[in-house]
Amino acid sequence: MKSLLLSSLILISSCASYTKSFKEKERTVEIYSPGYLKNFKEKSFKISIDAFGNHFGGILVAKKLDNNHYRFALINEFGGKLMDFELKNNEFQLNYAIEQLNRKIIINLLKKDFLLLFSEQNRIDHEFDNQSFIILESSIPNLKQPVYYYLNPETEKPESIILAGKKEKVKITFTESSNSVPDAEVTHGKLPIKIYLHLLENN
Amino acid sequence: MKNLTLKYNFIFILILNGFWVNAQLSPAEVKTLKQNINSATADLTSLQSDFTQTKHLDFMENDVKSSGKLYFKSKSKIRWEYSSPFSYYVIFNNEKMFVNDNGQKKETELSSSKLLKDLNKIMLGTVQGSTVLDESKFKIAYWRSGSDYLAKMTPTDKTYKKYIQQIELTFDGKTYLLKKIKTIEPSLDYTLIEFRNQKKNITVADEKFAFK
Numbered sequence: 001m002k003s004l005l006l007s008s009l010i011l012i013s014s015c016a017s018y019t020k021s022f023k024e025k026e027r028t029v030e031i032y033s034p035g036y037l038k039n040f041k042e043k044s045f046k047i048s049i050d051a052f053g054n055h056f057g058g059i060l061v062a063k064k065l066d067n068n069h070y071r072f073a074l075i076n077e078f079g080g081k082l083m084d085f086e087l088k089n090n091e092f093q094l095n096y097a098i099e100q101l102n103r104k105i106i107i108n109l110l111k112k113d114f115l116l117l118f119s120e121q122n123r124i125d126h127e128f129d130n131q132s133f134i135i136l137e138s139s140i141p142n143l144k145q146p147v148y149y150y151l152n153p154e155t156e157k158p159e160s161i162i163l164a165g166k167k168e169k170v171k172i173t174f175t176e177s178s179n180s181v182p183d184a185e186v187t188h189g190k191l192p193i194k195i196y197l198h199l200l201e202n203n
Numbered sequence: 204m205k206n207l208t209l210k211y212n213f214i215f216i217l218i219l220n221g222f223w224v225n226a227q228l229s230p231a232e233v234k235t236l237k238q239n240i241n242s243a244t245a246d247l248t249s250l251q252s253d254f255t256q257t258k259h260l261d262f263m264e265n266d267v268k269s270s271g272k273l274y275f276k277s278k279s280k281i282r283w284e285y286s287s288p289f290s291y292y293v294i295f296n297n298e299k300m301f302v303n304d305n306g307q308k309k310e311t312e313l314s315s316s317k318l319l320k321d322l323n324k325i326m327l328g329t330v331q332g333s334t335v336l337d338e339s340k341f342k343i344a345y346w347r348s349g350s351d352y353l354a355k356m357t358p359t360d361k362t363y364k365k366y367i368q369q370i371e372l373t374f375d376g377k378t379y380l381l382k383k384i385k386t387i388e389p390s391l392d393y394t395l396i397e398f399r400n401q402k403k404n405i406t407v408a409d410e411k412f413a414f415k
Contacts, residue, residue, distance in 0.1 A: 044267050046289050048304070057291065057304040063263055071262050077269070077291050079258045079386070079394030080366070096390065098366075200288040 018148075018164040022128035022135060029127065032136055032149060033120040034158050036181040040064045043181060044200045047074065051193040058082065060197065062118075070118050071095075085110070087118055090141040113186050113195060115143055116161050116172055122147070133159065145169055157182075228345040228352075236345060236352055236374070237333070243379035244331040250275040250380075252401040256285075260392045273398070275330040280412040283326055294412055295323045301414040310414055329396075332374060332381045341370070350376040365389075378403070 042063040049056040058076045065071055068090065074083040084095040092111040094102075119140045126137040134156070136149040145165040149158050163170040169189055174182040179199045186195040228236060251274055258267040271285040271292075284292035294301040300319055302309045313319050328335030336343060340363055341356035356370040366388065373383035380403070384396045 042263055042265060044288075046305075048307075055304065055307060055309060057307075059258075059267060059288075061260060061263055061267060073260050073262075075258055075260075075267070077285060079256055079267075079269075079396075081260070081388060081390070081392055084260075084390075198289075 018146075018166060018168070019126070019128060019135075019137070022130050025127055025129050027124060027127045029124050029136055032122050032124050032138060034117075034149070034161075035156075036158075037064075037118065037120050039180070045181075046196075046198045046200055048196040049193070050195075053192070059200070068120050070114075072114065074101075083110075085114075087111075087114055090115060090119065092142075109188070109193065112143065112163065112170055113172070115140055116147060116163055116170060117184065117186075117197075119147075225353075226347045228347060232347075233345045236379075237336070239379045240336070240374060241333045244333050246404075247275075247331065248277045248404050249407045250330050250401065250403055251405055251407055252398045254396055254398050257395045257397075258392075259395070261390070273329070274407050274411045275327075276407050276409075276412065279323075279327060281323075281326050281330065282411050293326075294414060295326060296412045296414070299414070303415075308414075329381055329384065332372070332379070335372065335381070348373060351382060352376060375401075 040062075042061070045060045045062070047058055047060040058074055061073045061075070063071050065086075065088075069086070069088045071086045072084070073081055075081050081096065083097045083101055085097075086093040086095065092107070092115075094107060097107075122138040122140055124136045124138050125146070128135040128137070132153075133150040134153050136151065138147045138149065140147050143163060145163050148162040148164060150160040150162065151157065152159050157174075157176075159174055161172040162168055167189065171187050171189075173185045173187075175185075177183055177199075179201065181197075181199045183199070184195075184197045186197075188194075252272065254271060254273055256269040256271075258269075260267070268288075269285050270287045271283070273284070274280075274282040279295065281295045282292060283294075290303075290305050292303050295313075298313045300311045300313055300323065302311075311319060313323055324334070336354060336356070340360040341358055343357075344355045346353040346355065352374040354372040354374070356372065358364045358367050358370075368387045368389045368391065371383070371385040371387070372381060373385075374380065375382045378401065380398070380401050382398055382401075385393055387393045
């Protein structure tokens with residue numbers, strides 16, 4: 001009986017909403033696009049992926065073809081193309097991938113991460129305040145959970161983007177920099193997969 | 204009429220000139236070229252060179268450019284080092300590969316993977332031009348290109364065909380060292396590596412091949 005009570009308590013607490021501790025306020029934003037996507041034409045990034053103890057490094061190139069339409073290519077240091085994909089109106093389209101990367105688990109992971117990073121004109125459903133941030137809740141098509149933009153109340157720049165149902169699934173943390181696109185670190189809850197992006201200035 | 208003849212002469216000269224600039228070599232010339240490449244690498248004890256790498260992707264307006272230095276010491280020590288757009292180097296020494304990716308280090312035994320062995324072979328091939336001309340995996344056509352030589356390699360090997368449409372190697376007409384490598388992918392995107400300031404048989408410190 002005691003254990004049943006305990007497990008139902010755990011169940012209740014794990015079902016608690018992600019926004020439980022937030023204070024909802026009147027919406028001041030209806031449509032939101034992260035500032036780093038404004039004036040985005042084409043850029044290249046150093047990308048590092050640490051997954052299950054393995055390290056992979058390379059270059060990510062990104063080009064904006066239209067609003068909510070981006071094309072990306074992942075290349076290794078020696079120039080070999082590993083992957084080429086597009087996000088168009090929140091749909092993921094794979095143009096090319098080497099066999100080793102052409103796996104559902106990898107594609108789904110990249111799809112989620114890049115949708116979080118590169119979605120524009122997102123409809124805001126709720127707005128919250130906590131002590132340090134303005135938090136905008138949005139639902140991005142093709143992502144099952146709500147997305148939370150944590151904005152610095154003074155600069156209004158995003159400090160993190162979080163995909164969360166009851167628990168945090170994906171968290172993107174930005175590091176303040178003078179670059180047009182800040183450094184980003186993407187973590188995936190308990191999964192040991194981390195992605196880092198750093199804008200390359202000379203390209 | 205005179206003008207017309209002049210015009211035809213001019214076109215004729217242009218065509219002729221084109222043939223001279225990019226003429227396919229005769230079997231005898233190919234044999235001589237291969238001998239020259241072999242002897243250029245036979246007495247190679249060390250090499251130091253600057254390089255630039257240009258990655259062209261058709262959908263991008265700007266190419267992605269990288270640059271760095273290449274160090275080689277006979278028989279098989281090699282350091283391929285990028286300094287721009289970020290620091291990254293790979294060292295092959297003593298049947299091991301060492302990678303330093305902006306401070307993140309990793310050492311791997313070459314015996315652990317066929318892919319790494321191939322990578323090592325390709326890198327050594329960029330120094331020892333003769334070994335890169337692999338006729339068991341490529342159909343190779345040799346051309347004269349201005350004062351240099353061009354080897355156009357089309358893969359016959361199934362695995363290579365998936366990734367490579369053609370590799371174009373340019374050998375310097377005087378030193379017979381590899382000067383340019385252009386790897387064209389089946390999508391026609393390409394990577395061009397150009398070597399400059401090639402210094403043959405100068406002292407290269409062993410330090411360059413230390414795993415750190």
